[in-house]
Amino acid sequence: MYRKNSTLELPEEQMKSYGYQVVDAVVGHFCEQKNKLPVAIASREEMDNMFLEEAPENPTQPKQVLDFVLDKVMTQSTIVSHPKAYSFVPGPSNYISAMADTLATGFNIFSGGWVASPAAAELEIITLQWLLKIFRFPAKKGGGIFTSGGSMANLTAIVTARNIKCGDDFSKAVIYLSDQAHSSNIKAIRILGFRKHQIRIIPTNLEFEFSINKLKNAIAKDKLQGLQPFCVIATAGTTNTGTVDPLTKIAQICKKENLWFHIDGAYGGAAILSKEGKKLLKGIEKADSLTVDPHKWFFQPYEMGCLLIRNHKYLKGTFTEKPEYLRDVEGNQSEINFYDHGVQLTRRFRALKFYMSIKTFGLKAFRNAISYNIHLAEQVEDLLRKSPNWEVISPATLAVINFRYNPISANLSEKELDKLNEYISKKVMESRQALLVTTVLNNQIVLRMCLINPRTSLQDVKDTLNLCASFAKEKCKC
Template structure:
């Protein structure tokens, strides 16, 4: 029994060192471990399906169980050969920041309760806003991820442009837009009839002419167009919507322009990305997701808004039991800028990482991701067995195993079979997606620890599997 839920300093240190050792071993041994791991619900139910323990057991025993049946059963999204979906190539400083913020149990909701952390968040948000060329009026906050950032941004857009829910309001985005946008709209009460999914062009970018036609059509039918959501790097292909054109259209039409940069926005740190993302400095709101391409642990998203007062205007409510925290105008209460009142000190992860590595290291790390996708594309183009469907773009390349003699239906099937075999074998993790009705393979290469050999060997393995399946 330990009714104070507390330990001696020696006990705490001993347990803490065990945790640090686990993490360091994980990070150092990762490249030699399999990427994937599969167990059935029945196996795990057997291993973990116990009743709520009445008495405690030792820390060592818990760690042993974690090693054997919990952490041994995770796919490593931070593995240098994890190329599926969007990898999570976190970094150790971000991990330590999470540990510190949680150990000190920082309440990052109000200035009164954590002024130092509030200032760190303010500074970090400001650094990011500057990276994207947003004006001094811009502000934002850290949230749990890209989905929450998109939800926050769309709530602001609705408040500023419509003043609240509107039956007539319509919203526009391409068919390549991440599902979190549609989910956010659903949460905010928009119906399917209010959503305009504009077909993307050949390069998987939002078609601006089609957008303009749709806006005019809606206006003529008495609808109220109010918001366009642009992709600053789609999840499928890394395509960037024509941001500069969209800025012009939205300015002319008086629409809110939100950019979902959850995947691709950090490419601004590279020369190539800066060119592709031109126009991003003029959006009304921008989602970025540091737990993807800014190398932070999960639960680190960020929303930036061109005029920070718009966040406050949307979310600020002052109940009587919080009157004591309402400070001076210059003191930021981040709970007034978003959905969460009690919020953890997420900003510390990026602040410590930027300070420890310097932005120059981040520039190289991001550029490396772009280069790895180019290596993949070159490797694929050298072989007769592959068709490149979308070229290396913001760290993503899509392609198909498609020998000349193979017919369309078979090609679709083979891609899935290749992925299934890769998951079983564990050397690398790749995923499929669908582009214009065709199943394709996709590599996302943003891990700064991925090597050229990782890419080449992965493609070679997939090619071997494809040839074996097809018998060539």
């Protein structure tokens, strides 16, 4: 009796029409998003008014729920793949990968162990091999894992580094990172139980790079005090400015001092596909572990991060636990169970979207898109430098540029400039026409653009700068 209405199924025809409506909505979004306003603003109260209700005991017509969601939910999110979404790290996804995710979810493929899905494990191995080759990591010994994002990849790297370099006793271990390293690294270090005195935040130089001299001093001092330096985290493309730390020099220090060298390339790593990026990222191949983040500049939808590792045995040695009920599912050595390479046991099939999008478009399309982004940021820098009203604060680097409104004729104080640029960002956001927020560099409040969307045109940026200038003029009459 209970089985009636409890199999959670729909008739075939209804499933199809429901699915077609979903596809129509997604395609409509891909085609129309540039004509929408990218910024969603709503208070908790407004959202509660729209959605708050008890979990319903009784069913609602499927179409009614879907229509409500399309109308009210999908319209209340900032469009991170909009050409005028410049802030944080935008998410310029692609349609093939969105459909691949739909397939992976539709078939609910378990991507934890070889026995459950040999094809899913194989595609993860193959796509990781593509990445190992792209980043010039050892093809045979190297390995990795796809994760939910860059944060989880960094966490996986630091667990591995600690295990390999310190074993069980990490009471004297010290880890080094710069003041421009992404906050997910500190979060990971804290999650792992390191205390404040075991973390060295090394100041960056005037170019926002890891200061080599200060790093060497810190390591030497810690060794003199009987501590155990074990890991340096460098960044290949900082979130704030796109800066690449001096990777080759840090690699030399790590080698000499026997430290684990982790590179957080979550933002900038993908740029290696372009000629310009490859030059900037020299030394990235020397890392023991490298975070890259396909849901950023590899144009994948959320969630997809990746950790590459110089020796795959390090991951296996760190993460293998064998509960009794998994005894029979151990494959042979070459048949990887990815639950042995990271935190998750049950994992979605992330490799599929990477595989399908690269097969469909070809790597060349990705290379061209990234080169376009890097050049676009350089064109924007050029434009800003030629204007009497704008000041470049950090030059276009890996498609990131920071600047502020600072008219030569107005002679504004630092405080006035901070207020003015904060005001510009606030007004732009309120207008919902562009996602443009501020960051802080050298104690100055500045506007930051991250231009990794291949659908953003120079005209889009010019329109946004004109909008900013009109708000600025309104405020300061300059």
